[in-house]
Amino acid sequence: MPSMDVMPCRERPEPQLVLELADQLPGLIFQLHRSEDGHLHFPYLIGSGTRFLDLDPEALAGDARPALERIHDEDYPRLMAAIERSVRWCTPIATKFRLIIQGGQCRWIAVRAQPKRIESGVLWHGMMLDISEQVAEEERLRALSDTDALTGLANRRKLLQRLDEEISLSNRHATPLSLMMLDLDHFKAINDTWGHLQGDEVLASLAEHCQALLREEDLLARLGGEEFALLLPLTPRAHAERLAERLRQHIAAQDYGMGDGCVTVSIGIAEHRVGDTRDILMKRADDSLYQAKHQGRNRVVSGH
Numbered sequence: 145m146p147s148m149d150v151m152p153c154r155e156r157p158e159p160q161l162v163l164e165l166a167d168q169l170p171g172l173i174f175q176l177h178r179s180e181d182g183h184l185h186f187p188y189l190i191g192s193g194t195r196f197l198d199l200d201p202e203a204l205a206g207d208a209r210p211a212l213e214r215i216h217d218e219d220y221p222r223l224m225a226a227i228e229r230s231v232r233w234c235t236p237i238a239t240k241f242r243l244i245i246q247g248g249q250c251r252w253i254a255v256r257a258q259p260k261r262i263e264s265g266v267l268w269h270g271m272m273l274d275i276s277e278q279v280a281e282e283e284r285l286r287a288l289s290d291t292d293a294l295t296g297l298a299n300r301r302k303l304l305q306r307l308d309e310e311i312s313l314s315n316r317h318a319t320p321l322s323l324m325m326l327d328l329d330h331f332k333a334i335n336d337t338w339g340h341l342q343g344d345e346v347l348a349s350l351a352e353h354c355q356a357l358l359r360e361e362d363l364l365a366r367l368g369g370e371e372f373a374l375l376l377p378l379t380p381r382a383h384a385e386r387l388a389e390r391l392r393q394h395i396a397a398q399d400y401g402m403g404d405g406c407v408t409v410s411i412g413i414a415e416h417r418v419g420d421t422r423d424i425l426m427k428r429a430d431d432s433l434y435q436a437k438h439q440g441r442n443r444v445v446s447g448h
């Protein structure tokens with residue numbers, strides 16, 4: 145006869161109220177037991193989550209594996225590490241993971257559980273909540289805060305963040321990295337002649353045209369106004385120069401509703417040098433752009 149602590153729910157005379165309350169939870173409450181040999185099982189598991197997450201309390205009372213096997217591969221090691229930490233330091237488990245449900249869909253689950261040492265091992269009392277809707281909303285907001293509303297490109301914030309990551313990779317692995325600054329030529333005149341709305345359309349279609357020539361890992365961002373930046377991981381300067389020339393010609397060849405050649409860009413290029421900070425790399429690309437403007441616009445200048 146197991147102690148009352150780890151007695152399966154079906155053998156417990158729970159008050160009706162507890163069962164009704166648990167049934168209103170968008171998740172479940174549980175006990176998780178880990179014996180000294182590491183075997184995990186859920187002696188107690190109730191709540192509406194057992195139904196919509198398709199968890200069978202009877203089977204899981206003897207063995208947690210049918211549930212653990214449905215945890216997303218990317219989250220499994222983190223969850224197991226959280227359990228191990230909790231065993232070792234007697235600290236609560238507080239993490240989230242994806243559980244695969246019928247049809248291969250994933251649900252995000254937040255778990256909080258307090259451990260207690262008992263004679264037969266460790267026993268957690270805890271709760272799991274389905275937080276899929278909150279996670280989707282957070283992702284939507286994150287995407288919004290990284291995106292330029294007019295063009296749908298990454299914004300300056302996103303570019304700076306990726307630049308830091310790519311510079312760190314380039315420094316660590318000595319891999320090439322190039323940065324381009326692109327600025328529309330005489331854009332004020334386009335706005336003045338054709339109107340601000342037409343100007344907006346130029347910016348949006350230019351973004352679309354450029355994007356079509358890029359690789360997935362390249363990051364094109366709108367820095368503001370008529371200025372764009374293009375981050376090119378694993379790209380040495382010579383390749384960036386060829387791409388810049390292709391972009392320049394492609395942009396000048398489009399019509400934009402104003403006739404060919406009305407919209408041109410000047411492009412400055414800098415290749416990352418080991419030890420360059422983000423600001424230095426941006427400054428070097430900006431200097432090249434300045435020279436491209438100074439030398440007459442509609443051209444590419446690559447810094448050495």
Ligand SMILES: Nc1nc2c(ncn2[C@@H]2O[C@H](COP(=O)(O)OP(=O)(O)OP(=O)(O)O)[C@@H](O)[C@H]2O)c(=O)[nH]1
Pocket residue numbers: 294327328329330331332333335339340341342343344347368369370437441
């Ligand atoms: N339509 C539109 N215009 C913008 C936007 N942001 C900035 N601008 C305009 O872009 C123009 C930039 O003008 P300038 O900085 O003088 O540069 P430019 O006329 O392109 O000249 P150069 O860069 O020297 O070739 C200004 O008229 C701004 O009002 C935008 O979101 N939409």
